[in-house]
Amino acid sequence: MRGRGSCTASARMDKKAEDLKVRTKRFAIAVLDFADTLPRTPSGDAVARQLARSGLGVAGNYRGSCRARSHTEFTARLGVVLEEADESQLWLEICDDRKMGDAKQRPWLLDESGQLRAIFSKGCTTARIREYGKRDRP
Numbered sequence: 001m002r003g004r005g006s007c008t009a010s011a012r013m014d015k016k017a018e019d020l021k022v023r024t025k026r027f028a029i030a031v032l033d034f035a036d037t038l039p040r041t042p043s044g045d046a047v048a049r050q051l052a053r054s055g056l057g058v059a060g061n062y063r064g065s066c067r068a069r070s071h072t073e074f075t076a077r078l079g080v081v082l083e084e085a086d087e088s089q090l091w092l093e094i095c096d097d098r099k100m101g102d103a104k105q106r107p108w109l110l111d112e113s114g115q116l117r118a119i120f121s122k123g124c125t126t127a128r129i130r131e132y133g134k135r136d137r138p
Contacts (some may be wrong), residue, residue: 017066020119024059027112031055031088034095034109037102044100051091057084058116075127082120089113 032055035048061084065077092110095101 021059021063021066024062024116027088027109027116028056028059030105030109030112034101034105037105038095038100043098047091047094047100051088051095054084054087054091057081058088062120071127071131075124075131078120078124078127082117082124085113085117085120089117 032052035052035055038044038048038051058081061077061081065074065081068074068077089110092106092113096106096110
């Protein structure tokens with residue numbers, strides 16, 4: 001049985017979870033498209049690899065969190081999603097600072113990574129509160 005607060009706890013959560021699956025997948029695809037526009041230099045290649053890995057990690061790990069077998073596992077996996085979203089934002093900020101990659105794609109990616117980070121930060125906080133609340137019950 002899934003824990004309360006997981007991606008399938010209710011019909012409303014199912015819709016939100018499915019919307020986030022679509023959104024994180026769209027972000028991952030956009031990250032890959034952007035990574036292909038980075039310069040073929042040692043620094044460009046390094047950023048492209050790291051950005052692609054973290055951008056894909058947001059989508060992959062979120063999907064994994066939705067398959068969590070317990071609320072504890074859901075909370076832990078959601079923390080990984082937050083780390084990947086934060087790392088994606090870092091690499092995108094570096095690209096922006098260095099004017100690397102397609103200038104038309106950067107603003108949307110920066111905004112989306114910030115929004116995803118905020119969503120998963122709030123989700124982690126809520127999940128932890130619920131997790132600790134369960135431990136305090138008799």
